[in-house]
């Protein structure tokens with residue numbers, strides 16, 4: 482997978498060169514290119530924003546600069562790419578989105594700043610046959626799209642073959658069975674007078690599986706009842722419903 486990111490703050494994407502993702506790039510499991518949007522300005526001030534038509538707070542990012550940038554970074558043509566535009570007004574980005582994008586050959590992320598990007602940039606991309614996804618990573622307002630791109634690239638990249646040392650981890654993600662994962666423990670058996678639950682130290686794998694599912698159901702009911710409501714009717718068996 483090749484990932485391109487266009488931004489006026491390229492350094493914001495430096496964390497993608499670190500740790501697990503950095504190693505995955507070094508190993509050629511994915512390619513990440515970050516582009517400074519100001520490369521496509523032609524004025525001495527390298528202006529990328531202007532006042533909003535119709536008034537309102539803040540500034541809007543100019544279509545000309547984004548148009549030239551995306552013409553170069555996201556050529557319409559044989560190799561389809563998906564243009565992802567983070568925005569507070571987007572559709573929710575979820576694990577389902579991450580899994581779907583993990584199958585793409587190319588992802589191009591357009592990081593807005595100010596109050597966002599002139600709508601015509603997205604209209605023009607769609608008119609050129611490019612898939613454009615406007616996505617939100619949560620119901621809170623950031624200052625720009627860069628942090629949202631870090632979140633989404635990490636969520637997608639960890640699903641790519643070979644990126645995670647232990648592929649079972651991605652397969653057993655939270656939400657993979659529709660529930661939140663329960664508590665985890667490691668050595669020592671007792672720490673500050675707090676003991677690891679006995680069942681986890683025994684060898685009864687059926688009992689351990691049952692205990693873990695019970696903790697996951699309890700936690701999901703407590704923190705995310707919406708996830709329980711979204712489960713298919715046959716997802717919970719009698720033992721589950723007794724929790």
Ligand SMILES: Nc1cc(-c2ccc3ccn(Cc4ccc(CN5CCCC5)cc4)c3c2)n[nH]1
Nearest residue numbers: 567568569593594618619621622623624625626
């Ligand atoms: N999940 C999530 C994603 C973001 C996000 C993503 C990209 C950008 C680019 C600029 N901003 C700042 C921003 C944008 C829109 C408004 C709302 N204004 C009200 C009137 C016109 C617009 C305020 C502030 C972003 C924010 N935030 N949260």
